[in-house]
Amino acid sequence: MAKDNQFVSQIADIETDFPQWYTDVVVKTKLVDYGPVKGTMVIRPYGYAIWENIQKELDARFKAAGVENAYFPLLIPMSFMTKEAEHVEGFAPEVAVVTHAGGAKLEEPLVVRPTSETIIGHMMGKWVESWRDLPLRMNQWCNVMRWEKTTRPFLRTSEFLWQEGHSVYATGEEAERETLNMLRLYEEFAKNVLCMPVLTGRKTEKEKFAGAVATYGMEAMMHDGKSLQSGTTHYMGQNFAKAFGVQFTGKDGALQYGYTMSYGVSTRLIGALIMTHGDARGLILPPPVAPVQVVIVPIAAKKEGVLEACGALKERLAAKGFRVKLDDSENSPGWKFNEWEMKGVPIRIELGPRDIESGKMTLFRRDTLEKGDGYLLSEAETVVEEMLRRIGEDLYAKAEKRMHERIVNAGTAEELLQGVDGGNFVRAGWCGCRECEDKVKEFAQATARVMEKENTAEKCVVCGKPSVHTVFFARAY
RNA sequence: CGAGGCGUAGCGCAGUUUGGUAGCGCGCUUGGUUCGGGACCAAGAGGUCGUGGGUUCAAAUCCCGUCGCCUCGACCA
Numbered sequence: 001m002a003k004d005n006q007f008v009s010q011i012a013d014i015e016t017d018f019p020q021w022y023t024d025v026v027v028k029t030k031l032v033d034y035g036p037v038k039g040t041m042v043i044r045p046y047g048y049a050i051w052e053n054i055q056k057e058l059d060a061r062f063k064a065a066g067v068e069n070a071y072f073p074l075l076i077p078m079s080f081m082t083k084e085a086e087h088v089e090g091f092a093p094e095v096a097v098v099t100h101a102g103g104a105k106l107e108e109p110l111v112v113r114p115t116s117e118t119i120i121g122h123m124m125g126k127w128v129e130s131w132r133d134l135p136l137r138m139n140q141w142c143n144v145m146r147w148e149k150t151t152r153p154f155l156r157t158s159e160f161l162w163q164e165g166h167s168v169y170a171t172g173e174e175a176e177r178e179t180l181n182m183l184r185l186y187e188e189f190a191k192n193v194l195c196m197p198v199l200t201g202r203k204t205e206k207e208k209f210a211g212a213v214a215t216y217g218m219e220a221m222m223h224d225g226k227s228l229q230s231g232t233t234h235y236m237g238q239n240f241a242k243a244f245g246v247q248f249t250g251k252d253g254a255l256q257y258g259y260t261m262s263y264g265v266s267t268r269l270i271g272a273l274i275m276t277h278g279d280a281r282g283l284i285l286p287p288p289v290a291p292v293q294v295v296i297v298p299i300a301a302k303k304e305g306v307l308e309a310c311g312a313l314k315e316r317l318a319a320k321g322f323r324v325k326l327d328d329s330e331n332s333p334g335w336k337f338n339e340w341e342m343k344g345v346p347i348r349i350e351l352g353p354r355d356i357e358s359g360k361m362t363l364f365r366r367d368t369l370e371k372g373d374g375y376l377l378s379e380a381e382t383v384v385e386e387m388l389r390r391i392g393e394d395l396y397a398k399a400e401k402r403m404h405e406r407i408v409n410a411g412t413a414e415e416l417l418q419g420v421d422g423g424n425f426v427r428a429g430w431c432g433c434r435e436c437e438d439k440v441k442e443f444a445q446a447t448a449r450v451m452e453k454e455n456t457a458e459k460c461v462v463c464g465k466p467s468v469h470t471v472f473f474a475r476a477y
Numbered sequence: 478c479g480a481g482g483c484g485u486a487g488c489g490c491a492g493u494u495u496g497g498u499a500g501c502g503c504g505c506u507u508g509g510u511u512c513g514g515g516a517c518c519a520a521g522a523g524g525u526c527g528u529g530g531g532u533u534c535a536a537a538u539c540c541c542g543u544c545g546c547c548u549c550g551a552c553c554a
Binding site for chain 1: 512515545551
């Protein structure tokens with residue numbers, strides 16, 4: 001078993017060097033490793049297990065909403081990409097292109113999908129004929145590739161896993177409503193599964209998806225006050241339907257174009273929850289996605305009856321549906337404590353001769369670092385269930401409190417700069433023009449994350465003209 | 478692509494100024510003592526110093542080229 005004493009000292013400087021802490025944590029807790037191709041990551045079993053739990057929870061929500069899974073090809077003809085003008089302009093700089101296959105140069109280059117609007121649009125064009133075919137609502141779980149210039153595990157990698165949902169509706173109102181419904185679905189998921197508060201709202205023109213009419217996003221606040229775009233939904237209007245001939249005959253017999261929308265979240269969510277909940281000791285995983293929810297560490301394992309008692313407890317908890325691990329390795333208890341704390345397991349149960357004799361068990365809560373030894377072994381199931389629930393609630397409450405304390409209002413450019421320098425989200429008025437948005441980026445290195453539904457500000461934080469939108473500005477990953 | 482920095486054992490680094498036997502910590506292997514918070518002792522294994530050329534009796538070290546990586550800018554789920 002690989003030991004890593006360096007880790008403890010290296011993560012100690014979390015306050016001064018947060019991104020380094022982040023990288024150390026994801027690599028050294030064996031979530032990921034770097035791939036041989038620059039900018040790619042290998043997701044190891046422990047990290048992938050988190051993704052599987054995210055998939056399971058999201059998939060259940062999609063199914064309940066009436067969305068079905070499908071799969072579309074990885075390779076997209078170059079000509080598809082160029083059909084929607086804004087789309088190709090937005091993605092051209094970051095696509096990887098296959099030019100050769102089967103030992104020969106291809107007649108038409110193929111792009112490795114950076115997103116699948118084009119190829120799905122192409123298929124929708126074939127599948128949609130009548131108003132009876134609508135709405136058509138699909139989702140696919142897949143990988144995509146975007147050749148990014150700078151990368152960081154989970155937060156931005158050249159290849160990443162995600163889910164992309166795509167729907168066609170007969171009317172723009174329905175497609176727009178679905179765009180907002182999916183945003184709400186994501187928000188609920190972030191809260192109840194990732195225990196992560198988010199800000200949601202519409203994106204500015206500058207920040208919207210290439211080819212969309214409107215983009216909505218959910219933004220999460222990381223430890224250091226920077227924002228992470230954690231999910232997006234897009235209303236495309238008829239842009240893609242027209243580019244790919246997604247037409248149907250309506251009830252009135254008239255041939256018309258459909259209205260499309262799409263939405264996606266990626267493995268970046270794993271990065272988001274690491275940076276939202278983690279501390280100097282490593283990960284803190286929300287119970288709903290933790291690959292191991294309870295780890296049992298035997299104390300004095302060689303003494304008679306200890307391993308047997310641990311095994312029996314494991315069986316009882318597993319039977320209740322908890323993801324439980326018994327660490328019966330040869331390592332010392334102290335080593336195991338640190339190992340599983342680093343990996344973010346929500347609850348640790350220590351069971352030794354003294355506990356067994358008194359019919360009790362010692363529980364340790366990863367998020368609060370509280371340890372108590374008064375818990376009755378006979379009530380293990382209910383104790384664990386209750387504590388997991390509490391951990392989830394407390395994680396959310398703590399993160400929400402931090403986010404709300406770090407939202408400040410700004411009336412001037414100077415206040416905006418002070419706000420983001422202090423690691424805050426800054427709420428400010430904006431006149432709606434691109435020049436002012438660009439200026440914010442220049443003087444504060446901050447971008448417009450999302451806009452509030454209602455404008456409550458009086459004037460633009462940059463130019464002083466009347467405010468059209470109230471915007472959350474922040475530095476972003 | 479513009480600016481700066483770094484390539485030496487699996488990981489983190491020293492050694493380069495002043496050329497002269499390839500080093501340290503962690504990790505790894507084996508044996509032993511341990512084990513209610515990363516414990517200790519002993520013995521080992523492991524590197525053509527990113528790469529190509531040059532100078533020299535001799536190059537990790539000096540010179541020229543080249544490749545790769547990191548940080549900061551421009552682009553992004």
